[in-house]
Amino acid sequence: MVDLLVRAILVGLAYLAGSIPFSVLVARATGGPDPRTVGSGRTGGTNALRAFGPRWAAVVVLGDLAKGAVPVLIARWLTGGDALVEVLVAAAAVVGSMRSVFLRFAGGGRGVGTGVGTMLILQPLAVLLALPVFVLVILATRYVSLGSLLGSAAMFPAMLLIWAVASGAVPPAYLLWAGVGPILIWIAHADNIERLIRGTERKFDLGLLAGRRGGSA
Numbered sequence: 001m002v003d004l005l006v007r008a009i010l011v012g013l014a015y016l017a018g019s020i021p022f023s024v025l026v027a028r029a030t031g032g033p034d035p036r037t038v039g040s041g042r043t044g045g046t047n048a049l050r051a052f053g054p055r056w057a058a059v060v061v062l063g064d065l066a067k068g069a070v071p072v073l074i075a076r077w078l079t080g081g082d083a084l085v086e087v088l089v090a091a092a093a094v095v096g097s098m099r100s101v102f103l104r105f106a107g108g109g110r111g112v113g114t115g116v117g118t119m120l121i122l123q124p125l126a127v128l129l130a131l132p133v134f135v136l137v138i139l140a141t142r143y144v145s146l147g148s149l150l151g152s153a154a155m156f157p158a159m160l161l162i163w164a165v166a167s168g169a170v171p172p173a174y175l176l177w178a179g180v181g182p183i184l185i186w187i188a189h190a191d192n193i194e195r196l197i198r199g200t201e202r203k204f205d206l207g208l209l210a211g212r213r214g215g216s217a
Helices: 002-019 022-030 045-052 054-079 083-098 112-122 124-141 144-153 155-165 172-188 190-198 206-210
Strands: none
Touching (some): 002 083, 022 045, 022 054, 045 054, 045 206, 054 083, 054 112, 083 112, 083 172, 112 124, 112 144, 112 172, 124 144, 144 155, 144 190, 155 172, 172 190
C-alpha cells in the first residue's frame, strides 16, 4: 500500500512539474510579452522565441526539458528503476505541459520539449536517432509543427531499432511510451495538422534565431 501511494504521489508531482509554464514565468520576470498573446498563443519554445528572442527562449526550452527529465529521474531513484512507473510519470509530465493546472488547463504547450526531456532519461539514444528528422524537416519546410510531428513519430521506430540491437536496453514499458507519447503530441497539434492540410500553417522565420522577434513564423 505504501509503495502504491508513493507511486501515485510521483505521478501527481510529475503532472504538477509538467504544468509549470516556464515561458509565462519568464515573461513576468523580464517584463516581456505573455507568449499566449503572440504567434500560436502557446507556451512552448518556438513561441517563446517569438516573444523573447533566443536567449530567454533557451531558458524556456531548458525548463521544458527539465520538467520532463527530473520527474523521471526522481521516479527511477525512488522506485529502483520501475520502468512502468517511470513511463506513467513521463506521461503525467507531458499531460501537465499540455493542460497546465496553473493556466486553468488551457493555453499550455504541445508537450514536445517535455516529452523529449522524458526520453533523454528513458533512452537518450532514441532522441539522437530521431533528432535529424526533426531538424531536417524544419530546414526543408520551415514548419516547426511538421518537424515536431515527424520527429516525435520517429521516436518509436528508433526505439524499435534499439530494441532489435540490444533488447535489454528497452523495457516493454519504454516501447509503449515511445508509441503513446507521440500520439499525445499529435493530438496537441490537431490545429497545426488542420492548417498544414489547408496550407495555412505558419512558417518558421529563421531570423528569429538571430534575435529578431515577431514575424509570421
